[in-house]
Amino acid sequence: MSLDLHDLILHALPSEHFLAQPRPDAALGPPVGTVDTTTLAAHDFDVDTRTGFMPPQPPITRLPPAWESWEELLDDARDGKLKLGERPDLSEDDKALSDRWRARVREMPVLPTDDLKLSELLLRRAHLVLAWIMHFYIRTLPPSTADVRVPAPLTLPLLQVSQHLQLPPVLTYSDDVLYNWALKHAEPLAPAPSLDNLRCVTLFTGTQDEEEFYLASARIELRGVEALGLMRATMDEAFVGDEIAIRRISAYLHSLSVVIADLTKLLLAVREGCDPDVFYHQIRPWFRGADSDANAPQWIFEGIERDPTLHAPVELSGPSAGQSALVHALDIFLGVDKYSHAAHMTGKAGQPAPAPAHEKAQASFLERMKLYMPRHHRAFLGHLQANPRPLRALVEGASDAKLTEAYNAAVGALKVFRDAHVRIVALYIVGPSRRAGQSGDAARGTGGTSAIRFVKSVRDQTASAVIPQPEA
Numbered sequence: 477m478s479l480d481l482h483d484l485i486l487h488a489l490p491s492e493h494f495l496a497q498p499r500p501d502a503a504l505g506p507p508v509g510t511v512d513t514t515t516l517a518a519h520d521f522d523v524d525t526r527t528g529f530m531p532p533q534p535p536i537t538r539l540p541p542a543w544e545s546w547e548e549l550l551d552d553a554r555d556g557k558l559k560l561g562e563r564p565d566l567s568e569d570d571k572a573l574s575d576r577w578r579a580r581v582r583e584m585p586v587l588p589t590d591d592l593k594l595s596e597l598l599l600r601r602a603h604l605v606l607a608w609i610m611h612f613y614i615r616t617l618p619p620s621t622a623d624v625r626v627p628a629p630l631t632l633p634l635l636q637v638s639q640h641l642q643l644p645p646v647l648t649y650s651d652d653v654l655y656n657w658a659l660k661h662a663e664p665l666a667p668a669p670s671l672d673n674l675r676c677v678t679l680f681t682g683t684q685d686e687e688e689f690y691l692a693s694a695r696i697e698l699r700g701v702e703a704l705g706l707m708r709a710t711m712d713e714a715f716v717g718d719e720i721a722i723r724r725i726s727a728y729l730h731s732l733s734v735v736i737a738d739l740t741k742l743l744l745a746v747r748e749g750c751d752p753d754v755f756y757h758q759i760r761p762w763f764r765g766a767d768s769d770a771n772a773p774q775w776i777f778e779g780i781e782r783d784p785t786l787h788a789p790v791e792l793s794g795p796s797a798g799q800s801a802l803v804h805a806l807d808i809f810l811g812v813d814k815y816s817h818a819a820h821m822t823g824k825a826g827q828p829a830p831a832p833a834h835e836k837a838q839a840s841f842l843e844r845m846k847l848y849m850p851r852h853h854r855a856f857l858g859h860l861q862a863n864p865r866p867l868r869a870l871v872e873g874a875s876d877a878k879l880t881e882a883y884n885a886a887v888g889a890l891k892v893f894r895d896a897h898v899r900i901v902a903l904y905i906v907g908p909s910r911r912a913g914q915s916g917d918a919a920r921g922t923g924g925t926s927a928i929r930f931v932k933s934v935r936d937q938t939a940s941a942v943i944p945q946p947e948a
């Protein structure tokens with residue numbers, strides 16, 4: 477590891493922080509007799525008390541010089557304003573620019589990834605850079621391309637880095653939201669960034685619409701930190717479980733409703749900066765994964781056979797805020813996930829939601845989206861799910877009118893959030909696709925679902941999770 481790399485890690489994090497420690501190989505596990513610091517409890521879920529699922533410091537924006545050629549390719553794709561290959565108005569110059577850039581990707585040397593594996597922060601940045609390059613590469617191809625071939629200099633490092641992070645080798649919510657921000661100006665005394673002090677580092681289109689689209693989610697993540705604190709306080713009280721604890725939990729649940737109502741406002745505020753037609757036609761096509769269209773060509777990862785530890789990827793959905801651990805944490809904490817993301821809620825396009833009971837079991841949408849979350853956050857959701865004193869059982873068992881009312885208010889607030897989300901999906905996907913005279917797959921979500929039908933059914937299932945008031 478070079479000196480620069482040491483400096484980079486040490487300056488970004490307190491030295492005792494577990495992410496600053498050398499990282500044991502994920503595939504092999506820690507050496508005998510040492511603690512695996514990648515998967516421990518509490519703050520090792522990489523959930524910060526100030527910024528939640530977002531990192532407390534702005535993410536690093538450049539890899540050390542050994543990987544500069546990746547960074548340069550990403551700079552050039554972004555600064556050169558490469559255009560979508562499917563655009564009908566592409567000029568010959570636009571096509572030549574993209575062709576030349578893609579040739580450089582094919583011709584770049586296969587860079588080793590071993591030194592990246594020493595640091596979680598470098599692995600994250602490497603995943604982000606390589607996944608953005610892959611989406612630029614695939615989405616600038618002409619639409620007539622029969623086989624989408626990801627060249628070996630991209631395949632090998634992207635698959636190796638993804639394997640270590642236990643993530644699919646595709647752009648995820650963490651690459652475009654959680655780890656794609658910087659501060660507009662320094663806020664030395666602020667414990668967490670102010671919601672209006674964020675900017676994005678990497679964009680496909682350079683538009684304000686695209687930036688606002690990512691920042692809407694980032695602001696929701698930051699506002700949601702209070703919800704995480706309320707969950708923790710509730711869980712502590714649930715262990716006591718006496719009358720005072722029940723009163724406190726009721727108060728926490730009312731506070732949670734207020735936080736969720738703020739999340740709804742922040743979600744709807746995306747309309748102020750992001751135009752639905754710009755989003756649908758100019759931004760969203762860049763995100764598309766391999767399953768965004770039933771007739772899309774398969775992605776072939778060239779050179780994969782050169783590394784026997786690698787396997788052909790199966791999960792290749794595009795990024796979706798459905799990969800936000802925050803919203804799912806709310807669901808799981810309230811015990812609503814058994815309704816809103818029940819096993820039959822696969823959301824698969826072309827499939828009714830819920831799917832018929834006789835159909836072969838498929839992973840639920842939530843289970844699938846968990847695979848796209850940073851593994852510490854995935855572990856956090858697993859930890860919440862394994863809570864020995866689940867809130868919903870406590871509310872049902874307590875037969876306390878005020879507690880039931882507070883619980884139902886929180887479930888109701890989540891239902892209202894999802895009402896707003898249905899409106900957003902109608903505005904940003906259904907409307908523009910209809911106006912463009914498209915049908916069928918055009919209205920698929922980037923997570924591969926039949927978008928509007930799926931989000932409506934998640935909303936309806938959420939509403940059905942209210943608990944009847946106990947008999948007086």
Ligand code: HEM
Nearest residue numbers: 692693696796797798800803904921922923924925927934
């Ligand atoms: C213009 C803004 C947005 C659009 C067009 C949109 C679209 C969609 C679509 C189509 C789905 C279905 C799954 C898929 O195939 O991807 C989905 C799911 C989901 N989205 Fe959004 N979304 C937007 C903003 C957000 C934001 C800001 C959040 C919160 C951070 C969010 C949270 C979710 C969640 C949690 C799901 C999973 C379903 C659920 O649990 O309700 N979305 N979204």
